[in-house]
Amino acid sequence: MVRQSHGFLSQIYAVTDFICIQLVFLFSWWLKFDSGLIPFDNPLSFHRYVLWSVIYGVVAILISYFFNFYTPKRKKRFSYELFTIVQVHFISVLVLLSFLFVFKELDVSRSYLLLFLVNNILFISFYRYVLKASLKHYRQKGYNKQFLLIIGAGSLGRRFYKNLKRYPELGYEVLGFLDDYQTEHGNEHDSNYKPILGKVDELAVFLEKMLVDEVIIALPLHAHEKYAKIINVCEKAGVKTLIIPDFYDYLPSRPYFDNFAGIPLINVRDIPLDEFRNRFFKRAFDIGFASAAILITSPLLLLVAIAIKLSSPGPIIFKQERVGLNRRTFMMYKFRSMKVQTDEDSDTKWTTEDDPRKTKLGSFLRKTSLDELPQFFNVLFGHMSVVGPRPERPYFVEQFKEEIPKYMVKHHIRPGITGWAQSNGLRGDTSIEDRIKHDIFYIENWSFLFDIKIIYRTIINGFINKNAY
Known part of the structure; x- marks a missing residue:
């Protein structure tokens, strides 16, 4: 079993990052100036570039410490690491450019700096991903474990234990439970859980004789008066304490803790896209992706438009009112796939498999999702x-918000052309409840990589939709 201090590991990470930056410098130098693949003007001497590479490496390490990048990340996803890497190296390049300006080092190749930046992000992200995957594999084999003690053997404690068992790659092992009212796990098979070792008041004894890294408090709300004593005992023993709130069922998958008037608060619905920087990056990506999609598919858009005009009378584009961000309505664009109909019919009726309103071309457009292409203009x-x-549509939103719990949460962010639900096959005539569960998971767990994953899955799974009528 390998157990090393977090401080030592953070130093190893920092040294490894620094070495990686210098290796990237050598590779970027070769690519730019020695490979012959990229034309260049007369560069500064190699030794001057070495000096600035060392300075860049020191700056990047200091900024990484500022961002707490070298703290333990056992519980965090790789998307967190990737986003931090991009932040660290963009800021480091800006600092380096400031140094170059102050010291009047005007002959450094700008294209080299861009190459150096991109390579640093790619190389360090790759080695961090390999390292994280290796550590997960290592922990699944039973190495580098951390040991937990759960206070409370009720439904909350058992639920946490069951969930933890689904993630062996995190490398946590539960030693047992402490509970004042139970000596065994009720009607459930004891073999499914670690044993109840004793009572809560015996916590200090168990911390003394057992190697415990973290104590999980999973007590009901009416037992809150015990929290202070438990926390004091843990802190005296140098053991971390984590609390699972008894109102767990009302919280999102990733609750956010805020501070208001000097009092800590739990934000019941933390939405990453509430942050300006996340909204900015997502919007910039949307504009770039939609512009590229329209440009690439423009011949297809023209062909579909001509086919619709020749196949049936009526407009090429069908506009329909939909509910979007913050419950505001907008007109969504689609290629017309039905015969011209009244607004009441189009806004209040579901499309069925053998719907007589559809045109022959319209059935094909719906099955292949080609009717959705004009929505890139909505983007x-x-x-x-x-x-x-x-x-x-507003008519159905009014129905669903009364029938389906948390349905209206989906309007906290902009609607999409595709989504987590759709990439998992929940399109057309499928369960609205399942779709909402997927939508809420996406809203609470948004990341740029998550968007890329959904787009990739949408493309790989194909645009043919057997549930689209």
């Missing part, structure tokens, strides 16, 4: 995003 106009919950 450019700011009504929609490339990825997000699918928008619904």
Whole structure:
């Protein structure tokens, strides 16, 4: 079993990052100036570049410490690490450019600096991903474990234990439970759980004789008066304490702790896209992706438009009111796939498999999702995003918000052309409840990599939809 101090590991990470930056410098130098692949003007001497590479490495390490990048990340996803790597190296390049300006080092190749930046992000992200995957594999084999003691053998404690068992790659092992009212796990098979070792008041004894890294408090709300004593005992023993709130069922998957008027608060619905920087990056990506999609598919858009005009009378584009961000309505664009109909019919009726309103071409457009292509213009106009919950008509929103719990949460962000639900096959005539669960998971767990994953899955799974009528 390998157990090393966090401080020593953080130093290893820092040294490894520094070495990686210098290796990237050598590779970037070769690529730019020695490989012959990229034309260049007369560069500064190699030794001057070495000096600035060392300075860059020191700056990047200091900024990484500032961002707490070298703290333990056993519980965090790789997307967190990737986003931090991008932040650290963009800021480091800006600092380096400031130094170059102050010291009047004007002959450094700008294209080399861009190459150096991109290579640093790619190389360090790759080695961090390999390292994280290796550590997960290592922990699944039973190495480098951390040991937990759960206070409370009720439904909350047992639920946490069951969930933890589903993630062996985290490398946590539960030693047992402490509980004042139970000596065994009720009607459930004791073999499914670690044993109840004793009572809560015996916590100090167990911390003394057992190697415990963290104590999980999973007590009901009416036992809150015991928290202070438990925390004091743990801190005296140098053991971390984590509390699972008894109102767990009302919280999102990733609750956010805020501070208001000097009092800590739990934000019941933390939404990453509430942060300006996240909204900015997502919007910039939407504009770039939608513009590229329209440009690439423009011949197809023209062909479909001509086919619709020749196949049936009526407009080429069908506009329909949908509910979007913050419950505001907008007109969503689609290629017309039905005969011209009244607004009441189009806004209040579901499309069925053998719907007589559909044209022959329209059936094909719906099955292949080609009718959705004009929605890239909705993305450019700011009504929609490339990825997000699918928008619904106001008539059905009024119904669903009464019938389906948390349905209206989907309107906290912009609706999308595709989403987590759709990439998992929940399209067309499928369960609205399941779609909402997927939408809420996406809203609470958004990341740029998550968007890329959804787009990738949408493309790989194909645009043919057997549930689209």
